[in-house]
Amino acid sequence: MAVYTDISEDELVAFLGEYPVGTLLSYKGIAEGTENSNFLLHTSDSAFILTLYERRVETSDLPFFLGLMEHLSQKGISCPLPVKRNDGELIGQIAGRPAALITFLEGMWMRNPTVQHCRQVGEALAQMHIAAEDFPLQRQNALSPEGWGRLWDGCRNRADEVMPGLAKEAGKDFDEIVGQWPSDLPSGVIHADLFPDNVFFLNGKLSGVIDFYFACNDLLAYDIATCLNAWCFEKDASYNLTKGAALLAGYQSVRPLQDAELEALPLLCRGSAIRFMLTRLYDWLTIPDGPLIKKRDPLEYLRRMRFHRQIRSASEYGVGLA
Amino acid sequence: MAVYTDISEDELVAFLGEYPVGTLLSYKGIAEGTENSNFLLHTSDSAFILTLYERRVETSDLPFFLGLMEHLSQKGISCPLPVKRNDGELIGQIAGRPAALITFLEGMWMRNPTVQHCRQVGEALAQMHIAAEDFPLQRQNALSPEGWGRLWDGCRNRADEVMPGLAKEAGKDFDEIVGQWPSDLPSGVIHADLFPDNVFFLNGKLSGVIDFYFACNDLLAYDIATCLNAWCFEKDASYNLTKGAALLAGYQSVRPLQDAELEALPLLCRGSAIRFMLTRLYDWLTIPDGPLIKKRDPLEYLRRMRFHRQIRSASEYGVGLA
Numbered sequence: 001m002a003v004y005t006d007i008s009e010d011e012l013v014a015f016l017g018e019y020p021v022g023t024l025l026s027y028k029g030i031a032e033g034t035e036n037s038n039f040l041l042h043t044s045d046s047a048f049i050l051t052l053y054e055r056r057v058e059t060s061d062l063p064f065f066l067g068l069m070e071h072l073s074q075k076g077i078s079c080p081l082p083v084k085r086n087d088g089e090l091i092g093q094i095a096g097r098p099a100a101l102i103t104f105l106e107g108m109w110m111r112n113p114t115v116q117h118c119r120q121v122g123e124a125l126a127q128m129h130i131a132a133e134d135f136p137l138q139r140q141n142a143l144s145p146e147g148w149g150r151l152w153d154g155c156r157n158r159a160d161e162v163m164p165g166l167a168k169e170a171g172k173d174f175d176e177i178v179g180q181w182p183s184d185l186p187s188g189v190i191h192a193d194l195f196p197d198n199v200f201f202l203n204g205k206l207s208g209v210i211d212f213y214f215a216c217n218d219l220l221a222y223d224i225a226t227c228l229n230a231w232c233f234e235k236d237a238s239y240n241l242t243k244g245a246a247l248l249a250g251y252q253s254v255r256p257l258q259d260a261e262l263e264a265l266p267l268l269c270r271g272s273a274i275r276f277m278l279t280r281l282y283d284w285l286t287i288p289d290g291p292l293i294k295k296r297d298p299l300e301y302l303r304r305m306r307f308h309r310q311i312r313s314a315s316e317y318g319v320g321l322a
Numbered sequence: 323m324a325v326y327t328d329i330s331e332d333e334l335v336a337f338l339g340e341y342p343v344g345t346l347l348s349y350k351g352i353a354e355g356t357e358n359s360n361f362l363l364h365t366s367d368s369a370f371i372l373t374l375y376e377r378r379v380e381t382s383d384l385p386f387f388l389g390l391m392e393h394l395s396q397k398g399i400s401c402p403l404p405v406k407r408n409d410g411e412l413i414g415q416i417a418g419r420p421a422a423l424i425t426f427l428e429g430m431w432m433r434n435p436t437v438q439h440c441r442q443v444g445e446a447l448a449q450m451h452i453a454a455e456d457f458p459l460q461r462q463n464a465l466s467p468e469g470w471g472r473l474w475d476g477c478r479n480r481a482d483e484v485m486p487g488l489a490k491e492a493g494k495d496f497d498e499i500v501g502q503w504p505s506d507l508p509s510g511v512i513h514a515d516l517f518p519d520n521v522f523f524l525n526g527k528l529s530g531v532i533d534f535y536f537a538c539n540d541l542l543a544y545d546i547a548t549c550l551n552a553w554c555f556e557k558d559a560s561y562n563l564t565k566g567a568a569l570l571a572g573y574q575s576v577r578p579l580q581d582a583e584l585e586a587l588p589l590l591c592r593g594s595a596i597r598f599m600l601t602r603l604y605d606w607l608t609i610p611d612g613p614l615i616k617k618r619d620p621l622e623y624l625r626r627m628r629f630h631r632q633i634r635s636a637s638e639y640g641v642g643l644a
Contacts, residue, residue, distance in 0.1 A: 006433070007433075008432075008433035008434055009430040009431075009432060009523075024430070025428040025429070025524065026426075026428045026429055026430060026522075028353070029353035029354065030350040030351065030352055030362070031325040031352065031353050032350060032351065040350055042369070047364070104348075105348075106347040106348045107348055108334075108346070109331075110330075110331060111328070111330035111331065111332075112332065200348075201331075202347065
């Protein structure tokens, strides 16, 4: 939950004076997102999300993130549309922080996604990959193998505090994964964080995708690997083959995967699992505890790493089953 | 900020099935309130607040709180209206917690209230006092002198951890205030927590009052004392006489104060200040620290206690000046 920076009505009215959005009726800090401060605004025209970008976001990345949302929206992808200021800019400033106003998307994220949700997520992911093909800006993935290496260096000495043996087990995996990491697969703009809380549904239909603040250029199939990790494991850490098959079939109904992508899928899944294990581990070891802090368990992703380690081919994820 | 309990779309749709509010479009946990979990809902009909009552709220008090909101709303006070379920009940249940759905009030709370805001708060407070005169339910103030005593017993031994000398200074004040506490002043239903974050304004006009979860039967003038403490001190702890005069004049324009109430005002202000000092002190000493925890400084209210201690008559608060 996240409101790191509070804002006053005076500041907000002044900020909104630069936008063609009617008059302010209310604003509430919302408990979503972990990196930025987010407010839900009602104006006489509509509802909006105001995001204040906090320290962990590089200001120089904002044109990529906001431009991508605009680009995807223009291509018919249902995602928030950044509202242009009267001077044409997408980025304003409030309370000393860069900030953007984006349209509010109705819809709910699924705490308990079903097979049908997984299929639609696969379709939407492929649609985004295609829609972003001609997006002109580029952004390196800060959480590619090189970035994992920095995280791992920062916490491998303390990993065993979380679970005895973790340093050795994850270290071996890390070396294997990074050593074999592919570079010759189709690449493009990926969402890179398409977890259930970033996908909205209304009446069972996918109604929107949000939170493009990890989006970057990377291997397209790596985005699928992240979705398999995020959507297709049950709370007991077991892989739900039916959900995986549906997600993959949904994706391939829009953009069929090349053989090389399918062959690489187990390794990409391992890489995605270690990426989330590492960011969670890093937060676990460095963020102080508190009663309202819900730190996510890195071991959830260690269990995924173990699962993927024993996979021999993409068919074990359900390719071709649905 | 407060979302202690998350809810799933399934649970929420089932819960809303009991209410005549249209179909659910979205819900967001909001970072307001400190005792309960609050969600802002959009439905096909309108916007609502869903409140899940957490442990610190006594379920047996809910009919008083919700009934009062209904009563005040029917009397023309702009406050949230609890929505009745199809079976006529005001209280439902979700995620194992008692919960209520209330109408969403547009408006913003003032981080930097002006003299004009203070005047309107005074008026609204008096209007509420009058509108609640025939409210049939009763609730004892859990934070009357008896309640302060329990808080003080629970933290006096550790008070000097916050400021050396606090135990002695506050102990002396405590004894003086409790020893002289009046009982023969006009009483009725008071809001008891009418801080700026509980009063909304739109275009400079008071548009609503929220958060009746401390409301109770007590001395009406004690509610004024709390408003003076909450609205009329600047960030440097100085009393703003112009704001105080406006708040009091606003109140008296609707319900003139009796001489006995005016005479008691300095003591009531001291009592209200020690009440908030004590709850803040208790939280300060008992709630663990955390990066997202903003505990409120008890010493802010010690400074108010010191100010009120040297007041000799209500005129020093600005009675008769505006």
